[in-house]
Amino acid sequence: MSFGAYLTGPFGQSQQLYQARNEAKRGRGSSEAISQQSRKDTQLIIQQQREAGLDYVIDPMFNVFYLFQPFAEQTNEVKVGPQENWFNNNIFYWRPQIQGPLTVPDLQISFTEKYLHLDELTENANSMVILPSPYTLLALSDVIGYANKKEAITNLAEVLHAEATHLVSQGISRIQYDEPAIVVKQSLGSLTVEDLELLQRGIGICGRVAGASTSLHTYFGDAGPIIPYLNRLPVDCLGIDGTETSFNDILKHNYSGKELALGLLDARSTSLEDPIDIATKLRIVAEKTHPKKLYLTPNTGTEYRGFTNGLKKLGLLKQVKEMLQ
Amino acid sequence: MNKKDYNYGPSQHDHDAHNDSHEFLFPTYEVGSLPKLNARVKAARSQQLTEEEITEVKDLAQRYSLQAEADEALDILHHQKKNPIKLSTAEEHTLADFNALLYLKLQEAVGLDFVYDGEARRSEMYQHVATRVEGFERTSEMIRSRGPDSWRMAVCINTPQLKESSLDHLIITEFDFVQQHRQKPAKVPIDDPYMIAVMSDNRYYLELLKPEYGNDPGKLRYEAKRVFTLALAKNVIRPQVEAVVAKGAKWIQLDIPAATLDIGHIPIMVEGLNAVVEGITNSKFSLHLCYPRRVSLTEKKGYELLFPALLDLHPNINHLSLELANADRYENDLAVFAQYKNQRSFEIGVGVTDITLERQQQGVIETPEIVRNRILRAANVLGDPNMVYVAPDCGLRQLQLDRCLKMYEVMIEGAELARKG
Numbered sequence: 001m002s003f004g005a006y007l008t009g010p011f012g013q014s015q016q017l018y019q020a021r022n023e024a025k026r027g028r029g030s031s032e033a034i035s036q037q038s039r040k041d042t043q044l045i046i047q048q049q050r051e052a053g054l055d056y057v058i059d060p061m062f063n064v065f066y067l068f069q070p071f072a073e074q075t076n077e078v079k080v081g082p083q084e085n086w087f088n089n090n091i092f093y094w095r096p097q098i099q100g101p102l103t104v105p106d107l108q109i110s111f112t113e114k115y116l117h118l119d120e121l122t123e124n125a126n127s128m129v130i131l132p133s134p135y136t137l138l139a140l141s142d143v144i145g146y147a148n149k150k151e152a153i154t155n156l157a158e159v160l161h162a163e164a165t166h167l168v169s170q171g172i173s174r175i176q177y178d179e180p181a182i183v184v185k186q187s188l189g190s191l192t193v194e195d196l197e198l199l200q201r202g203i204g205i206c207g208r209v210a211g212a213s214t215s216l217h218t219y220f221g222d223a224g225p226i227i228p229y230l231n232r233l234p235v236d237c238l239g240i241d242g243t244e245t246s247f248n249d250i251l252k253h254n255y256s257g258k259e260l261a262l263g264l265l266d267a268r269s270t271s272l273e274d275p276i277d278i279a280t281k282l283r284i285v286a287e288k289t290h291p292k293k294l295y296l297t298p299n300t301g302t303e304y305r306g307f308t309n310g311l312k313k314l315g316l317l318k319q320v321k322e323m324l325q
Numbered sequence: 326m327n328k329k330d331y332n333y334g335p336s337q338h339d340h341d342a343h344n345d346s347h348e349f350l351f352p353t354y355e356v357g358s359l360p361k362l363n364a365r366v367k368a369a370r371s372q373q374l375t376e377e378e379i380t381e382v383k384d385l386a387q388r389y390s391l392q393a394e395a396d397e398a399l400d401i402l403h404h405q406k407k408n409p410i411k412l413s414t415a416e417e418h419t420l421a422d423f424n425a426l427l428y429l430k431l432q433e434a435v436g437l438d439f440v441y442d443g444e445a446r447r448s449e450m451y452q453h454v455a456t457r458v459e460g461f462e463r464t465s466e467m468i469r470s471r472g473p474d475s476w477r478m479a480v481c482i483n484t485p486q487l488k489e490s491s492l493d494h495l496i497i498t499e500f501d502f503v504q505q506h507r508q509k510p511a512k513v514p515i516d517d518p519y520m521i522a523v524m525s526d527n528r529y530y531l532e533l534l535k536p537e538y539g540n541d542p543g544k545l546r547y548e549a550k551r552v553f554t555l556a557l558a559k560n561v562i563r564p565q566v567e568a569v570v571a572k573g574a575k576w577i578q579l580d581i582p583a584a585t586l587d588i589g590h591i592p593i594m595v596e597g598l599n600a601v602v603e604g605i606t607n608s609k610f611s612l613h614l615c616y617p618r619r620v621s622l623t624e625k626k627g628y629e630l631l632f633p634a635l636l637d638l639h640p641n642i643n644h645l646s647l648e649l650a651n652a653d654r655y656e657n658d659l660a661v662f663a664q665y666k667n668q669r670s671f672e673i674g675v676g677v678t679d680i681t682l683e684r685q686q687q688g689v690i691e692t693p694e695i696v697r698n699r700i701l702r703a704a705n706v707l708g709d710p711n712m713v714y715v716a717p718d719c720g721l722r723q724l725q726l727d728r729c730l731k732m733y734e735v736m737i738e739g740a741e742l743a744r745k746g
Contacts, residue, residue: 018467088587190623306466
């Protein structure tokens with residue numbers, strides 16, 4: 001069994017980046033100062049990931065304020081709508097207002113690229129970019145112009161697939177599709193067969209990307225009851241939030257043929273997990289569920305508790321990975 | 326609506342009486358905050374003041390007959406203009422006193438029926454409380470929240486308790502000042518415990534309860550938040566409530582901006598509120614609720630999300646102030662209160678003016694006629710105009726002061742029009 005580790009979402013901003021933003025807001029700073037600090041922090045976090053020996057390196061996404069921002073701001077038929085809490089967090093997103101059908105972009109055009117430091121990212125490492133999953137994008141957007149949801153998710157998935165393909169052409173080796181909505185609905189008891197069918201349809205279109213591996217990363221909700229369903233989706237890796245999903249439920253299934261990314265580190269807590277306990281859990285999962293490869297991850301991005309806490313969680317990834325090797 | 330059944334004029338009601346019943350329809354109030362005076366903010370930051378900023382203070386003092394009271398504050402501001410330095414504590418208090426007095430008098434003069442000080446002494450609702458809690462520590466960095474806007478999160482590392490002598494800074498000083506200077510009845514805004522809990526990192530209780538619930542993450546999260554909320558209710562919020570009730574507060578508003586943040590956890594909010602008000606009988610209690618999340622991922626929408634949990638609220642809480650104008654779906658949003666009114670009836674403080682920055686940027690504000698219609702629409706859905714109070718959607722601290730004043734005026738004119746039917 002091969003063990004790995006990686007980060008799965010935006011990293012907490014540094015105090016210096018906050019100060020640069022705050023100065024600009026008060027008319028005393030500049031956007032250049034923000035860009036410089038953002039790049040400096042990006043270089044540091046990428047370096048830290050490399051030194052930790054993480055299997056995939058991500059851009060810490062300091063220029064992205066919410067998951068849908070690049071899509072909403074850079075797609076012609078989409079407007080930025082009203083703000084809303086990002087699930088149960090004191091962090092906000094703006095609901096995309098989608099006037100479909102969207103034009104599936106030319107492979108030369110990317111909505112994500114200008115928000116990331118791809119030049120830093122693709123240098124000497126397996127790199128990963130995070131995109132919204134088509135189901136979460138559909139569920140959290142205001143959508144018009146389609147005959148039905150099936151048609152809408154088909155179109156959204158095509159657009160996301162084109163984006164993923166473009167990113168791979170730029171040297172990205174893994175695409176992670178973020179899928180919180182399906183497990184949150186499951187936790188709230190409002191999940192329907194239609195929801196699962198929509199997810200299946202969307203991932204069926206964008207889940208395979210030539211030249212890269214893919215992951216469907218679920219978080220903020222209990223995946224337990226729908227693991228068998230998620231396990232059948234056409235992605236290389238399934239991400240499960242281990243801070244929301246019972247460990248016993250995770251152990252009930254066989255993941256052979258698929259990679260498993262377990263979010264056992266709680267990115268929304270300053271409490272630091274016991275590395276021995278985490279390593280023990282991972283060994284049990286490997287032994288009982290037979291994934292092709294098992295990754296330790298935070299359940300989501302570390303942005304919810306800031307830069308220092310993010311570094312501590314990253315340190316834990318490194319420590320546990322070393323213990324397992 | 327049958328006018329014969331109701332008294333439509335804000336005539337000579339006893340302002341000091343317990344205000345459970347009022348003698349006219351559609352009483353008006355402010356939800357809580359006003360923007361602090363620009364000159365005061367800049368002086369506190371040792372920034373260079375402009376003559377216009379000082380003139381604004383002078384003009385407001387004149388408009389509300391506070392020239393004598395403004396003298397000392399204006400002296401400080403003039404000194405800051407010449408030589409911006411760090412203010413002394415006494416100077417900061419003088420400016421805070423004047424700011425609080427101005428907002429109290431401004432609210433009375435414009436015609437609000439229930440008043441307070443615009444929260445002129447508070448920094449921001451979460452920090453105002455979180456910085457005075459023993460058992461909390463702050464995160465190392467500011468955490469990004471809304472676009473580039475950031476905030477400082479508190480981490481609970483032990484049982485939360487109020488720090489020694491913090492009651493004065495939290496509530497007593499401001500309440501005593503309002504009591505001393507007010508002529509109209511006061512409504513005292515205080516944070517609810519659930520908001521503090523959901524905005525803080527609940528490290529202490531998650532670790533404490535992990536051995537008990539470790540195999541059920543959902544249950545662990547729920548129980549840890551519940552115990553945390555109840556500790557905040559008992560040790561942090563209730564002492565504030567008891568302190569002002571002992572000093573004569575007749576109406577306390579508990580502020581809950583995050584009621585539907587975690588849809589599955591709404592019963593915790595209710596339990597926390599009940600722990601705050603249980604056994605306190607000599608004051609009216611209300612809740613201010615911001616608009617529920619638009620995307621709930623459930624079949625329920627808007628204020629439906631709060632039911633049936635709200636049916637379990639302590640009977641002492643009989644009034645809900647609701648954000649409604651922003652969505653302008655009064656019939657839909659209030660239908661659930663009409664639906665449940667046989668089981669539990671609440672007075673509703675109807676939000677009639679949209680307080681969002683977008684509307685300010687557009688330069689758009691409601692007319693008295695729009696306000697009138699919104700009040701009557703609400704009264705119609707609820708089926709009893711006696712249950713309707715009138716308020717802005719939320720506190721006004723993000724807006725410009727002149728817009729706040731205009732908002733009060735249209736609200737009061739709209740209420741007068743609505744009283745005419």
